[in-house]
Amino acid sequence: MAHIDYYLSVLSPFHYLAGPRFREVVARHGAEVTFKPLDIMALFDRTGGVRPAERHPSRQAYRKQDLRRQASKSGLPINIQPAHWPTNAAPASYAIIAAQSAGGGDLFGLVHAISHACWVEDKDIAEDDVIKAALEQTGFDPGLAFSGMLAGAEIYSRNLEDAVEAGVFGAPFWVVDGAEHFWGQDRVEDLDLFLSGKL
Numbered sequence: 123m124a125h126i127d128y129y130l131s132v133l134s135p136f137h138y139l140a141g142p143r144f145r146e147v148v149a150r151h152g153a154e155v156t157f158k159p160l161d162i163m164a165l166f167d168r169t170g171g172v173r174p175a176e177r178h179p180s181r182q183a184y185r186k187q188d189l190r191r192q193a194s195k196s197g198l199p200i201n202i203q204p205a206h207w208p209t210n211a212a213p214a215s216y217a218i219i220a221a222q223s224a225g226g227g228d229l230f231g232l233v234h235a236i237s238h239a240c241w242v243e244d245k246d247i248a249e250d251d252v253i254k255a256a257l258e259q260t261g262f263d264p265g266l267a268f269s270g271m272l273a274g275a276e277i278y279s280r281n282l283e284d285a286v287e288a289g290v291f292g293a294p295f296w297v298v299d300g301a302e303h304f305w306g307q308d309r310v311e312d313l314d315l316f317l318s319g320k321l
Contacts, residue, residue, distance in 0.1 A: 124153040124298050124317055129285050130233065131162035131293040132214045132247060133207065135189055138237035139196045140294045140307035145230045147310060151317040153298075157222050157229060159215035160281040162293050163208075168282070169291040174208075192307065199242050206246035212278060213267070214247045217257060219277045220270020227261030235259055 126148070130137045148155055166173055174182065186202050193200035214236045221232055235256040239245040245252045254264035263269075288297050296304040296313055304313045315321040 124151060125300075126153050126155045126313075127158055127284075127288070127297040127300075128155050129158045129160055129281070129288075129290045129293055129295040129297070131160060131165075131211060132218070132233075132236050132240065133162055133209070133211045134293045135200060135241055136192070136307040137294040138200070138234070138241045139189075139192055139198055140310050141230065141234045141237060142198070143196070143307075143310045144294070144296075144313075145234075147314045147317065148230075150314070153317065157218055157233065158281040158284065159211075159218050159278060160285050160293070161211065161215075161278070164282055165285055165291065165293070168286050171291060196307075201241060201244060204240055205244040206248070207240060209240075209246050210248040212248075212275070213250070213271075214253050214256075215278050216271050216274025217253045217267050219274040220266040221257065221260075221262045223270070223273070224262065224266060227257070229260075231260040232256055232262060 163173055165171065174185070189200060189202055218229070218233055218236070221227060222229055236247050236253070239252050239256060240247045247253065250267055253267045257266055258264045285295070289303060290297065292305050294307060298304070298313070298316065302316060312321060
């Protein structure tokens with residue numbers, strides 16, 4: 123059984139677009155997944171990336187067009203310019219980490235609910251009420267938004283270091299069995315083919 127380290131950022135629209143297809147791939151192959159939310163802006167700084175707001179205007183314009191097209195291909199709604207973006211990704215990331223540790227709910231659903239709140243519902247995913255609602259909606263104790271903060275902060279920081287060490291430089295990013303790397307929502311199909319033994 124393959125093990126996938128899933129490096130993600132709740133701020134990434136491409137992570138939002140990849141989520142449902144990645145879930146299908148995991149179910150099809152019975153893979154084990156470790157969700158590793160991280161600080162994507164810090165990752166850009168550490169690995170030679172450029173933060174979106176600092177990119178050339180032509181790159182920013184292309185990103186908006188591409189997001190619209192990719193959302194249409196994925197069949198997912200998206201607000202290209204959400205009201206609360208960027209925001210503080212740490213609280214929602216801590217909640218995902220705490221939920222993964224606690225178990226008992228739908229972790230894929232939680233991650234998607236948080237992303238959906240940002241990229242469709244125009245909610246601030248740094249707000250406690252938004253995080254608690256996503257936890258409750260997906261079968262987790264909403265109290266994890268608070269009880270998991272200390273451990274969440276430690277693991278969130280460690281995930282960034284793990285990412286840099288593993289050769290990760292963006293999100294979504296999947297590392298299969300510590301060796302095979304896939305970056306971007308447009309590589310979910312390649313991940314599927316690899317797990318099928320066709321790549």
